[in-house]
Amino acid sequence: MTRRPMYGQARSGSVAPLALGLLAVAAGVVGAVVLSRRGDGLRHGFEDAPRRSQRRPQSGSARVVGRSVTIAKPREEVYRAWREFTRFPDFMENVASVVSLDDTRSRWSVEGPGGSTIEFVSRIVDDVPGERIAWTAEEGTSVPNAGRITFRDAPGDRGTVVDLTMSYDPPGGAVGAMVAKMFQREPSIQARRDLKRFKQLMETGEVATARTHPVSEDER
Amino acid sequence: MRALTWQGKKDVRVETVDDPAIVNPRDIIIKVTSTAICGSDLHLYDGMIPTMQAGDVLGHEFMGEVVETGRGVTDLRKGQRVVVPFVIACGACYHCSKLQYSACDNSNPADEADISETLYGHQMSGLFGYSHMTGGYAGGQAEYVRVPFADVGPIVVPDELEDDDVLFLSDILPTGWMAAENCEIEEGDTVAVWGCGPVGLFAIQSALLMGAARVIAIDHYPRRLQLAAGLGAQTLDYTTANVLEALLDMTGGIGPDAVIDAVGMESHGFSIDNVYDRAKQALMLETDRPHVLREALMACRKGGRVSVPGVYGGLIDKFPIGALMQKGLTIRTGQTHVQRYLPKLLDMIREKRIDTTFLISHRMALEDAAEGYRIFSDEQNDTTKVVLKPGWERAQ
Ligand SMILES: NC(=O)c1ccc[n+]([C@@H]2O[C@H](COP(=O)([O-])OP(=O)(O)OC[C@H]3O[C@@H](n4cnc5c(N)ncnc54)[C@H](O)[C@@H]3O)[C@@H](O)[C@H]2O)c1
Ligand SMILES: [Zn+2]
Ligand SMILES: [Zn+2]
Numbered sequence: 311m312t313r314r315p316m317y318g319q320a321r322s323g324s325v326a327p328l329a330l331g332l333l334a335v336a337a338g339v340v341g342a343v344v345l346s347r348r349g350d351g352l353r354h355g356f357e358d359a360p361r362r363s364q365r366r367p368q369s370g371s372a373r374v375v376g377r378s379v380t381i382a383k384p385r386e387e388v389y390r391a392w393r394e395f396t397r398f399p400d401f402m403e404n405v406a407s408v409v410s411l412d413d414t415r416s417r418w419s420v421e422g423p424g425g426s427t428i429e430f431v432s433r434i435v436d437d438v439p440g441e442r443i444a445w446t447a448e449e450g451t452s453v454p455n456a457g458r459i460t461f462r463d464a465p466g467d468r469g470t471v472v473d474l475t476m477s478y479d480p481p482g483g484a485v486g487a488m489v490a491k492m493f494q495r496e497p498s499i500q501a502r503r504d505l506k507r508f509k510q511l512m513e514t515g516e517v518a519t520a521r522t523h524p525v526s527e528d529e530r
Numbered sequence: 531m532r533a534l535t536w537q538g539k540k541d542v543r544v545e546t547v548d549d550p551a552i553v554n555p556r557d558i559i560i561k562v563t564s565t566a567i568c569g570s571d572l573h574l575y576d577g578m579i580p581t582m583q584a585g586d587v588l589g590h591e592f593m594g595e596v597v598e599t600g601r602g603v604t605d606l607r608k609g610q611r612v613v614v615p616f617v618i619a620c621g622a623c624y625h626c627s628k629l630q631y632s633a634c635d636n637s638n639p640a641d642e643a644d645i646s647e648t649l650y651g652h653q654m655s656g657l658f659g660y661s662h663m664t665g666g667y668a669g670g671q672a673e674y675v676r677v678p679f680a681d682v683g684p685i686v687v688p689d690e691l692e693d694d695d696v697l698f699l700s701d702i703l704p705t706g707w708m709a710a711e712n713c714e715i716e717e718g719d720t721v722a723v724w725g726c727g728p729v730g731l732f733a734i735q736s737a738l739l740m741g742a743a744r745v746i747a748i749d750h751y752p753r754r755l756q757l758a759a760g761l762g763a764q765t766l767d768y769t770t771a772n773v774l775e776a777l778l779d780m781t782g783g784i785g786p787d788a789v790i791d792a793v794g795m796e797s798h799g800f801s802i803d804n805v806y807d808r809a810k811q812a813l814m815l816e817t818d819r820p821h822v823l824r825e826a827l828m829a830c831r832k833g834g835r836v837s838v839p840g841v842y843g844g845l846i847d848k849f850p851i852g853a854l855m856q857k858g859l860t861i862r863t864g865q866t867h868v869q870r871y872l873p874k875l876l877d878m879i880r881e882k883r884i885d886t887t888f889l890i891s892h893r894m895a896l897e898d899a900a901e902g903y904r905i906f907s908d909e910q911n912d913t914t915k916v917v918l919k920p921g922w923e924r925a926q
Contacts, residue, residue, distance in 0.1 A: 382624055468624055503640040510636045514620040514679070515555065515602065518639045518656065520666040522550035522676050 360473075375498040376475035379505045380468055381512050385461045388470045389440045391512060392459055395432070401507035401517060403500070408432075415448075430455075474505055532920070533587045533672030534899040539577035540907075542900050547587065550668065550676035555602030558680035560612060564693040565592035565670045565896070567906050567916045568701060569727045569794070570841055574661065575903055578795060578817075579843055581645055581662040590616035590658040591700040592670025593693060596684075603680050612684035613699045614677055615868035618656035618667065621682035631655065632865035637679060638665045649844070654865065671899055673920045685872045688880070694887045695879055697917065698732070703886060704871040705839050706732020706792075712837035712862035713788035715740045722746045722777055722786035722829060723763070724822045726754035728915050729839055730792035731889050734763045737790075739883070746780060748773060750798065751911040757889060768799065777829045785831035794840025797821040803848060810847060817844030827853045838863035892916045897924035 360376070381388050391397070395408045395416045404421040411417055414434040419427055430451035436444035436458070446456035457476040464471045507517045531549045536542055550559055568591050573579050593613040596606050606612065619631035626634050634655035638646070643653035645663045656678075659669015668675065677684060687696045710733050713721055721737045723730050726749035734745050738761065747758035748766045755765040766776055777786055795818035797804055803821055810816035823838065827850050830836055836859050854861070878884045891914040894902055902916040 380624070382622065382627070499644065503644070506640040506643065510620075510640070513622045514636050517554075518620075518637050518665070518678065519553060520639055520642065520656070520668070521553050522548065522668055524551065524553050 375477075375501050376473065377498070377502045377505050378471060378473045379509050380464050380471050381509045382469035383512050385463055385470045386440050388472060388512060389443070389461050392472075392508070393437075393439075393443060395445075401511050402504045403507075418447075472505070472508075474501060476501060531673035532896060533668070534589060534896065534918075535584075536574060536582055536586045536588050537584050540575060542575065542588065542903050544897050544899055545585075547585075547672075549674055552598055552600045553676065554678060555600045556679050556681055557600040558596050558603055558606055558677050558684070559598040560592075560594040560614065560675055560677055560684075561597045562592050562594040562670055562673055562675060562896075562920050563611075564594070564697045565589050565672075565918050565920070566697060566700075566702075567591075567671070567899070567902050567918065569729060570660070570701075571903070572907055573794070573796060573841060573843070575907055576796065579661050579663070583662060583666075586659070586661070586666070587668040587672050588659040589669035589671030590660055591697065591702070592658075592675060593687070593697050593700060594675075597674070599680070605681055606684065606686070610686050611689070612686055613696050613872075614658070614670065614675070615683045615685075615699075615704075615872070616658050616660075616701045617683070617865060617868045618658065618665065618678055619682055619869055620679050621869075626682070629867055629870045630864075631867040631869045632657075642666050657865070671896065671918060673896070683869055685876060687876065691879065694890060694893075694917065696876065696886070698728075698886050699868075699872055699875055699879075701866065701868065702728045703732050703875055703884070704868045705729050705866040706734075707736045707871055707875060708864075708866045709733040709790050709792060709837050709839035710736035710740050710742075712839075713737060713740075713742075713790065713835050715742050715788065717741060718743045719787040720744045720746065720781050721788045721790065722748065722826070723758075723790045723792055724748045724826055725792035725794075725840065726751070726758045727792065727910075728889055730754075730790070731757055731761065731914075733790050733792050733837075733839065734758055734761050735884065738762055746777065746786065753911045754914060757914060760888070773825055774829055781831070785829055786834065787831055788835040788837065789826040789830045790837045791822050791826050791840040793822040795819060795842045807847065816847045818842045818846050820846040820849065824848070824850050827859065830857065830859055832857045834859055836861045839866070841865075889915045890917055894918060895922035895924045896920040897922075 396410055398405045398408050406419045406421050406427065409417045415431055417429060417431050419429050421427060431448045432445050433448055434443060434445050436442060440461060442460040444458040447454050460473045462471045510517050531547060532544055533547050534542055535545050552559060571588055574582060574588060596608050596610045596612060599606055599608065617632045618637040619626050619634040620636040623635035632655050637656035638653050642662050642665050647653045654664065656665030656667055658667050685699065706729055715721065715737060719742050721742045723733050723745060726747050734747055737745050745763040746766060747755060747763040748768055749755050750767055750769045755767060759765050766773060797819045799821060801821055803824060804819060807816060807819040807821060811819060826836060838861060879886060891912060892902065894916065896918045899918050902918060905913040906916050
């Protein structure tokens with residue numbers, strides 16, 4: 311599938327979708343953190359705050375970003391929408407396309423600065439319908455990354471609590487410099503925006519934009 | 531098309547910009563027939579609201595004719611006359627389901643919403659023509675406007691009502707109504723209203739309709755105080771009276787049961803605290819001048835209600851938290867949940883129970899909008915409300 315003219319944002323020089331998560335440097339660590347049962351690492355002391363909200367620098371080399379959002383739709387429906395990875399370009403700012411290869415594998419094409427494109431194959435490693443999905447980039451890609459999303463019923467019939475966690479390593483070396491350049495935006499901010507657009511799409515059927523014109527061919 | 535654009539502090543110009551087009555399925559395009567300048571626009575004009583960009587099209591009080599509809603819009607047709615709420619709301623999120631439309635989760639684009647999330651802890655809804663913090667949506671002081679979520683906001687108005695009768699449904703009429711509703715008026719109540727601009731005037735009218743025994747209106751412009759008196763309010767000129775003393779004396783030593791700040795962040799006057807606030811503002815140590823809010827909190831009776839339709843944007847200083855806490859006051863505020871009030875207020879207009887036109891002092895061509903801003907800002911005594919007509923020939 312190629313990019314659809316979904317929502318409007320001017321795309322000039324802007325990079326990074328669910329991004330940072332998508333582009334990480336150490337697949338191993340990345341996968342381990344994201345896939346741990348709690349989704350975002352271990353419990354620390356007497357508190358339930360997610361690891362990503364800790365003030366102290368996160369231990370280990372992997373960084374965890376993510377966000378929680380409540381969507382006024384039933385859990386099954388939200389799960390099904392996310393499971394369709396090919397629709398990510400509808401709400402992830404610089405995912406150009408996701409092509410399904412088989413039941414669990416898909417090829418992602420992510421836009422970089424100056425018109426560059428990064429491709430990798432992502433594999434679903436955990437999938438419990440209505441509850442959670444986890445994925446990780448296959449080994450050998452220049453941009454290892456992993457992500458995990460969980461779905462819970464919100465209290466009081468308010469829909470579904472969606473918790474997205476992604477992990478990446480603070481980049482170093484030559485690859486690091488390249489990756490750093492790509493992320494003009496704080497990855498946690500990007501995750502938050504992508505998740506917000508997902509919520510908009512689920513609840514309203516469209517992605518809010520202040521544009522006064524549809525995205526044109528050459529802006530894409 | 532022609533549209534009023536913001537260029538900088540005290541610099542607005544009518545320019546030629548691109549016509550808007552349908553972008554999302556639930557959009558409509560309207561051809562504007564009437565649009566007004568609001569006290570809120572003056573905060574933009576005075577450079578008090580951050581995240582404005584040169585070229586932004588202003589205007590959030592507007593109405594017109596539907597000229598195009600997106601494929602997701604089924605309940606509106608080309609040719610219908612609609613008034614558009616200044617608050618953009620999706621109608622589907624948790625807050626919309628609670629009728630808290632100005633808290634809509636989904637109408638502020640994800641990139642713009644970060645700003646209000648940083649400033650306020652949460653993002654607020656999108657608004658028309660009101661900075662990038664509220665979405666960066668092009669406003670209605672223009673010939674055409676793209677209206678998103680058109681199945682939720684715009685209300686169709688009957689042909690027998692003139693534009694001037696219904697235009698203020700877009701903002702100031704429901705704003706005055708909600709300001710009075712937030713006072714939870716009980717029998718025998720005295721309500722004091724600071725500011726006799728359009729919002730204050732509609733709040734006065736609403737409070738009386740809701741059964742307030744008495745409304746005391748406070749301002750310094752004779753013409754505006756006169757309009758308040760015409761609605762049935764008692765009046766106070768704060769340049770000649772000591773407001774706190776006068777309010778106590780006029781309420782048998784009790785104080786007003788409810789108070790309304792219909793002034794907001796740009797309070798006038800040379801009281802000591804206001805001069806202090808001006809200095810701090812100039813040094814960027816404070817963003818808003820809360821003289822009226824302070825005075826209202828001090829004036830309100832014990833256990834009373836404080837309603838704040840006046841707009842504040844950032845931080846204030848010397849806030850009388852002691853008066854609020856010790857007297858056990860309740861504060862209610864917010865950008866108006868316009869959509870919530872439209873059917874009821876439209877009915878009241880039809881039944882002629884609300885007068886919406888008494889405050890219009892000027893009707894002018896959209897082309898003369900810059901002059902409209904100047905007089906609404908600098909000649910407030912005589913300029914009580916400016917309505918712009920895109921179809922009209924320019925006067926000067
Ligand atoms: N909550 C909302 O959704 C909403 C909607 C519309 C407008 N507003 C806000 O309501 C406020 C009033 O709007 P408006 O259109 O009536 O504006 P306006 O500028 O026409 O009126 C403000 C009035 O306040 C008076 N005033 C100034 N200092 C005063 C003082 N110290 N004591 C008493 N009166 C004083 C002025 O003389 C003026 O008449 C603005 O802050 C505006 O942004 C809020
Ligand atoms: Zn207004
Ligand atoms: Zn909403």
